[in-house]
Amino acid sequence: MTADAASAPAALDDEAVLLVGHGSRREKSNEQVRDLAADLEGRLGVPVDAGFLELAEPSIADAVAALAPTVGRITVVQLSLFAASHVKNDVPLVIQRARAAHDDLTIHSGAHLGVHPAIVDLLDDRAAAVEASLGVDRAVDDVAVVLCARGSSDPDANGDAHKLARLLYEGRAFSRVETAFVGVTEPRLSDALHSVAKRRPDAVVVLPYMLGDGVLTQRVQDRTAEFDAEYPYVDALAGDPLGTDPRLLDVLGDRWQAARTDSVEMSCDTCKYKVELDGYEEDVGGARAMLRALNHQAAHENREDVDDEPHAHGAPDKRVSVCTNQTCAADGAPAVLERLRQEARDSDQCDVRITRSSCLGRCGEGPMVTVSPDGVWYGGVDADDAERIVADHLDRDRIVSELVDQTL
Numbered sequence: 001m002t003a004d005a006a007s008a009p010a011a012l013d014d015e016a017v018l019l020v021g022h023g024s025r026r027e028k029s030n031e032q033v034r035d036l037a038a039d040l041e042g043r044l045g046v047p048v049d050a051g052f053l054e055l056a057e058p059s060i061a062d063a064v065a066a067l068a069p070t071v072g073r074i075t076v077v078q079l080s081l082f083a084a085s086h087v088k089n090d091v092p093l094v095i096q097r098a099r100a101a102h103d104d105l106t107i108h109s110g111a112h113l114g115v116h117p118a119i120v121d122l123l124d125d126r127a128a129a130v131e132a133s134l135g136v137d138r139a140v141d142d143v144a145v146v147l148c149a150r151g152s153s154d155p156d157a158n159g160d161a162h163k164l165a166r167l168l169y170e171g172r173a174f175s176r177v178e179t180a181f182v183g184v185t186e187p188r189l190s191d192a193l194h195s196v197a198k199r200r201p202d203a204v205v206v207l208p209y210m211l212g213d214g215v216l217t218q219r220v221q222d223r224t225a226e227f228d229a230e231y232p233y234v235d236a237l238a239g240d241p242l243g244t245d246p247r248l249l250d251v252l253g254d255r256w257q258a259a260r261t262d263s264v265e266m267s268c269d270t271c272k273y274k275v276e277l278d279g280y281e282e283d284v285g286g287a288r289a290m291l292r293a294l295n296h297q298a299a300h301e302n303r304e305d306v307d308d309e310p311h312a313h314g315a316p317d318k319r320v321s322v323c324t325n326q327t328c329a330a331d332g333a334p335a336v337l338e339r340l341r342q343e344a345r346d347s348d349q350c351d352v353r354i355t356r357s358s359c360l361g362r363c364g365e366g367p368m369v370t371v372s373p374d375g376v377w378y379g380g381v382d383a384d385d386a387e388r389i390v391a392d393h394l395d396r397d398r399i400v401s402e403l404v405d406q407t408l
């Protein structure tokens with residue numbers, strides 16, 4: 001059942017929603033996220049703000065900080081199409097840190113958009129609009145569809161793209177619905193179009209499975225136009241992205257309701273961080289996921305020049321995280337954190353950012369200290385060891401081998 005203001009619990013005056021978008025170099029795409037946030041506020045009847053993982057303002061942390069003084073609970077709803085690294089690693093890391101920074105605030109974390117009947121219905125309408133532009137009718141003409149997603153190194157995300165394509169095909173009169181990707185994985189859009197052309201359909205409808213009018217959407221449209229010019233016997237045209245269609249509010253409402261009632265379900269049975277999948281064996285383990293998230297976040301630390309240089313990074317050479325969760329804290333992690341910071345301030349050699357972290361998944365072996373992007377985890381660190389980590393590893397790139405717990 002779709003969540004709306006009528007079905008929501010009565011006591012909502014202490015709750016806000018944070019709609020999290022990826023962020024884009026194109027401000028038009030960021031404005032679409034803000035428009036969806038405003039529309040979602042009208043749908044749910046609670047305040048909804050927008051925040052971004054990267055490339056745009058405000059950041060998730062800043063958006064949480066702005067809401068924290070006014071509410072006691074924030075539900076994070078993710079405007080991500082599939083469950084790849086941003087959903088599994090990057091956003092959860094930011095939310096963990098927000099919880100640590102605002103310990104009197106309850107923060108619920110919601111799932112991605114995923115596969116949803118409302119999205120299938122929306123894609124069907126996008127295809128119908130392209131058919132009308134081409135002057136074809138799937139009921140009488142041979143109309144093929146290519147659903148083009150971004151492409152990911154995560155099999156969950158790529159698998160969901162194929163599932164959406166199949167659901168779009170089921171019960172409809174398309175001759176076929178193929179899946180393609182802009183990058184990272186195969187089949188690429190150009191290959192899929194050439195394959196479809198061999199069957200000589202009357203028309204090829206290309207659906208960019210993107211949220212906004214960003215760089216990737218334009219790439220899909222350009223490559224479709226190139227294909228149309230190369231194959232004069234097949235009419236091809238790319239449709240519009242999902243945009244701010246009201247049906248997305250149905251999906252976001254459902255994800256909000258699941259998050260605030262602690263009933264979010266993730267695809268753990270096919271998660272490359274949980275189980276060994278062929279070709280992804282080296283990705284298994286929460287430590288790798290955490291390291292990937294730390295490295296990614298470090299690459300986007302400086303947001304001051306987003307407007308002028310939207311993807312320019314002003315991050316330090318290294319990032320150090322100290323687990324200050326209950327077990328490590330009891331073993332002296334706060335003192336280790338302070339000693340690391342003091343030694344780094346006194347050093348003229350290292351360029352580092354040192355932060356506290358929640359649990360790093362190595363309870364009983366701490367205090368734990370991670371150094372990225374080097375992929376080195378130190379265990380059982382005390383204050384004197386902190387001095388050696390700075391003097392040897394951070395200053396001279398010499399790993400303190402006797403303290404190493406694991407390397408990635």
